[in-house]
Amino acid sequence: MNSSNLTETLCIVGAWLVTFGAVGAYGAAVILRGRRLSKIVPPEQRRWM
Amino acid sequence: MTTTKIQSASTVSPAPTGTGSRGTKVLGGFALVFLAIAVVYGLFISPPDAQLGNTIRIIYMHVPTVMAAYLAFIITAVSSGMYLWKRTEFWDLLGSSAAEIGVLFFAVTIVDGALWGKVTWGVFWRWEPRLTTSAVLLIMYIGYLAVRAIPADPRTRATRCAIIGIVAIVNVPIVHKAVDWWRGLHQGKTVLGTIDPEMGGTQLFAMYSSLIAGLLVCVWLLIHRFRAGFLAERASDLGLDQALEERRLESSPATGEDA
Numbered sequence: 001m002n003s004s005n006l007t008e009t010l011c012i013v014g015a016w017l018v019t020f021g022a023v024g025a026y027g028a029a030v031i032l033r034g035r036r037l038s039k040i041v042p043p044e045q046r047r048w049m
Numbered sequence: 050m051t052t053t054k055i056q057s058a059s060t061v062s063p064a065p066t067g068t069g070s071r072g073t074k075v076l077g078g079f080a081l082v083f084l085a086i087a088v089v090y091g092l093f094i095s096p097p098d099a100q101l102g103n104t105i106r107i108i109y110m111h112v113p114t115v116m117a118a119y120l121a122f123i124i125t126a127v128s129s130g131m132y133l134w135k136r137t138e139f140w141d142l143l144g145s146s147a148a149e150i151g152v153l154f155f156a157v158t159i160v161d162g163a164l165w166g167k168v169t170w171g172v173f174w175r176w177e178p179r180l181t182t183s184a185v186l187l188i189m190y191i192g193y194l195a196v197r198a199i200p201a202d203p204r205t206r207a208t209r210c211a212i213i214g215i216v217a218i219v220n221v222p223i224v225h226k227a228v229d230w231w232r233g234l235h236q237g238k239t240v241l242g243t244i245d246p247e248m249g250g251t252q253l254f255a256m257y258s259s260l261i262a263g264l265l266v267c268v269w270l271l272i273h274r275f276r277a278g279f280l281a282e283r284a285s286d287l288g289l290d291q292a293l294e295e296r297r298l299e300s301s302p303a304t305g306e307d308a
Binding site for chain 2: 007008009011012014015016017018019022023026027030031033034035037038040041042043045046047
């Protein structure tokens with residue numbers, strides 16, 4: 001595999017990893033934050049608008 | 050009468066223990082199915098493009114993320130307008146949640162584009178029209194989030210953010226049309242035009258699968274983020290109530306002594 005093919009492969013894999021990694025990490029952080037906050041907020045106030 | 054009470058109590062669903070619900074689980078399930086299809090077709094089954102070669106596999110991520118970002122920014126603008134009209138917490142929370150998700154997707158779009166540029170142009174970044182206007186757009190929405198983080202009265206903060214949310218959306222069509230209005234390195238087709246009518250078979254299937262997956266994930270994230278924001282507001286109110294109660298208890302003995 002020459003250097004241009006290696007760069008191309010690394011960039012393709014990198015693009016998919018960045019996309020899935022960033023969105024996945026953000027989603028996990030939001031869900032965990034929601035679970036943590038649910039323990040603080042009383043049940044009667046946990047209804048959605 | 051007792052029977053009626055028992056029946057009404059049993060029909061009340063328990064309070065949610067997180068930001069998830071049956072609806073988000075179904076939506077998340079659909080998103081996962083389309084993501085799986087996008088991975089299989091985008092990385093393994095789709096053949097290289099005649100012009101783009103294997104870099105079309107980056108486009109399978111680049112286009113859905115930018116479309117998701119545009120959707121989030123449009124929701125921010127509409128919510129901002131609705132907030133200025135209705136002045137309700139719902140529209141403020143929806144707008145700020147969508148702005149945060151839009152920044153996430155747009156930042157990912159720029160990184161994916163830079164990786165595509167490295168292969169195609171030999172450099173990660175060029176100050177050409179599409180990229181420059183994109184950078185300005187990202188900075189504007191980061192500014193929105195920065196204003197959101199400044200401590201202020203909730204109504205004042207919401208009004209400031211709503212104004213920025215409406216102003217910032219003006220840049221979206223500028224970014225979209227930058228390739229037509231100015232000469233640059235970025236390929237001439239628009240975002241919608243990137244889904245080339247001549248593209249067919251597995252390439253088109255991979256593109257649409259990843260596009261649907263991106264939009265579903267965007268909406269799924271938005272629902273969770275909105276609910277987390279709602280819970281954060283309630284927790285903040287509780288903290289304020291508790292602080293006021295503590296202050297009242299602290300001042301009570303002093304009041305007694307004065308009396």
